[in-house]
Amino acid sequence: MSLPPPLSAKDKNSFAYETVKDRLPLIVTRIVDFLARHRSDILHDFGEDADRECKSCIGAMDKLRYEIARDKPIVLLGDQYPDVEIWNRCLQDMRNKGQALSWFQSPWLLVECYMYRCIMQAFYLTKHMNTTDPFYEMKQRSFLASENAAHTLLSQLDNDLQMKNTEESTLREQFSTYMEISLWGNRCDLSLSAGSDSSQNHDPFHQLSELKQCLLINHESDVYQYIVKQHSDDFNHDIYFDLILDNAGFELLGDLCLADFLISKRLCSRLTLHLKMMPWFVSDATRQDLDWLFSQLEKSQSEIWQKTVERWKEHVKNGQWIITAHQFYTLPFDYSQMRKYSSDLYTSLTNSHLLIFKGDLNYRKLVGDLKWNLNDKFDYALRGFHPTSLVVLRTLKSDVQLELDEQSINYAKNLDSNWMVTGQFGVIQWWKKPDV
Ligand SMILES: O=P(O)(O)OC[C@@]1(O)O[C@H](CO)[C@@H](O)[C@@H]1O
Numbered sequence: 001m002s003l004p005p006p007l008s009a010k011d012k013n014s015f016a017y018e019t020v021k022d023r024l025p026l027i028v029t030r031i032v033d034f035l036a037r038h039r040s041d042i043l044h045d046f047g048e049d050a051d052r053e054c055k056s057c058i059g060a061m062d063k064l065r066y067e068i069a070r071d072k073p074i075v076l077l078g079d080q081y082p083d084v085e086i087w088n089r090c091l092q093d094m095r096n097k098g099q100a101l102s103w104f105q106s107p108w109l110l111v112e113c114y115m116y117r118c119i120m121q122a123f124y125l126t127k128h129m130n131t132t133d134p135f136y137e138m139k140q141r142s143f144l145a146s147e148n149a150a151h152t153l154l155s156q157l158d159n160d161l162q163m164k165n166t167e168e169s170t171l172r173e174q175f176s177t178y179m180e181i182s183l184w185g186n187r188c189d190l191s192l193s194a195g196s197d198s199s200q201n202h203d204p205f206h207q208l209s210e211l212k213q214c215l216l217i218n219h220e221s222d223v224y225q226y227i228v229k230q231h232s233d234d235f236n237h238d239i240y241f242d243l244i245l246d247n248a249g250f251e252l253l254g255d256l257c258l259a260d261f262l263i264s265k266r267l268c269s270r271l272t273l274h275l276k277m278m279p280w281f282v283s284d285a286t287r288q289d290l291d292w293l294f295s296q297l298e299k300s301q302s303e304i305w306q307k308t309v310e311r312w313k314e315h316v317k318n319g320q321w322i323i324t325a326h327q328f329y330t331l332p333f334d335y336s337q338m339r340k341y342s343s344d345l346y347t348s349l350t351n352s353h354l355l356i357f358k359g360d361l362n363y364r365k366l367v368g369d370l371k372w373n374l375n376d377k378f379d380y381a382l383r384g385f386h387p388t389s390l391v392v393l394r395t396l397k398s399d400v401q402l403e404l405d406e407q408s409i410n411y412a413k414n415l416d417s418n419w420m421v422t423g424q425f426g427v428i429q430w431w432k433k434p435d436v
């Protein structure tokens, strides 16, 4: 199988170059700010030892910033986190094959993942800060700034779920609505904006019809037909879905609304939510972010928020929602390598009827972050990652996209010459596993 080369910052006209040159160092700078702001509290709460550790984290961030800017070699990791061995084996293999290992010369996906892993290494090497999430303030602030939109969303969900014996056409419409809410929530990521405000401050439902024109691929009805078929093939059997999550905050709230809708309307009987095991790409959701979101709903004055979180906790308790975080999602591999490196995860996904992937990074990993042509086939780009049928809900924030027709390309280009990287446009792209 002949494949295009990986996206890389060595191409000066690429978004990868811009990211490695400007955005990544800015994200590291924000962590220095975060540590500097909290240093006196750390000293006060945990003493001199912790203060020294805080200083060492600041030093590690300065070093990281310097090494990125100077295109220094990528070196092996040295902390005790369980994924170190697999990371180092990957880096060592590349080195043995004579592949360039430096910030601007290596594949973009590798260096970007490596940067977040290096950030966490600085924290993992401490005694007092090894559970600190350097992005937690940004994530929480962004959710709190989206409170009104969150209220509108949860109120509408409450209405829709109260409706009993929903007609088929209504159910179909509601399905589209929650898919699109979840899709456009992906505009709220903090890595693209390097941590600046990315909250949702419009009514998310009003926006949907306007946003239709930004939807460059819409396979919603294929997905719906597929789900209906799963039910009609065997009325009684259990239907399992998996939702591979992306960002915390308002995006996560929208994703949970979709997950709730799918369970409550019995479009599936069990849904597994996949989180990240460690802070990742600034805003990616971890277990702590999910727990924090639940606690915000619980302590709210709003009856609707409280009722919603009660229902969500019930889904977890009765096993209809399974919450998990696999190490694979924070390794530098793309999804075609999952079978080799995390066969347990791959096998569990083969038992699912539908995988819903959220966001840009998941898209990059599905298609290997390679320099595909816009009209290349999505099926081909998956390179054998075929555990089960899948759909991606993604806003475009990197210069890779598959199977886009000429008309849509011209349309988007005319509206915005940077259409591939601003998060303005979105796709709901579907791949059906062939029947055997
Ligand atoms: O996966 P997400 O949250 O949708 O996006 C993550 C992201 O902002 O990070 C990269 C830039 O650093 C981009 O490829 C991508 O847009």
Ligand SMILES: [Mn+2]
Residues within 6 Å of the ligand: 189, 191, 246, 247, 281, 283, 284, 359, 361
């Ligand atoms: Mn993300």
